[in-house]
Amino acid sequence: MPTARYTVNDVMTKTVITVTPDTEFKEIADAMQRWEVIAVPVVADEGPVVGVVSEADLLPKEEFHEHPPGMIDQMRRLGDTAKAGSVRAEELMSSPAITIEPGASLPQAARLMADRRIKRLPVVDADGRLKGIVSRADLLKIFLRPDDDLAAEIGREVVDRLFPGSHRNVKVGVTWGMATLTGHVPDAALIPVAARLAQSVKGIVSVDCRLKDPESR
Missing domain, CATH: 3.10.580.10 (CBS-domain)
Structure with missing residues (x-):
């Protein structure tokens, strides 16, 4: 994590x-x-x-x-x-x-x-x-970290680790420290975990987690 x-x-x-x-x-x-x-x-x-x-x-x-x-x-x-x-x-x-x-x-x-x-x-x-x-x-x-750095850290430390086989299906965007996660992931139970871990990244102001499981397509 x-x-x-x-x-x-x-x-x-x-x-x-x-x-x-x-x-x-x-x-x-x-x-x-x-x-x-x-x-x-x-x-x-x-x-x-x-x-x-x-x-x-x-x-x-x-x-x-x-x-x-x-x-x-x-x-x-x-x-x-x-x-x-x-x-x-x-x-x-x-x-x-x-x-x-x-x-x-x-x-x-x-x-x-x-x-x-x-x-x-x-x-x-x-x-x-x-x-x-x-x-x-x-x-x-810490809240002055560039948005690109924050997005890269969430992608690397949260998405890649929680969803190693499906990371390409997830998009992470950060604007003014506010992160948005979109896409589909195989395990819906891990979606709240992803939101919580993204929020823990230093410099993140808020997280809008819109991840869904495949069945919700």
């Missing part, structure tokens, strides 16, 4: 802007603006990732710049008010960093981002060392 298994390593950005625990607020803000990123991993002495500083970690300083937090705000938003007075990455960062390994699947990364309500994940090896970063946008790259 479909053998292509795309992982975080396939879509992640491998050149990553990082800061150290001692990097000061203004340097962090400048790096984010210059490189157009919304978060930077914090790495100590080229070692493991110890945290992440995001735009959300920097905003309290602006929020409370002109109007220092009152007693109620200080009690209700201890984390934010503490960050408003912070000046270095080690004080601003969210720690421990929520990370993922390069070999993790794209659904795993998507679920982790959704569960933790974050927009990107540092990608680390078994020792916690930074290998890249993966964002929500990176996970969507």
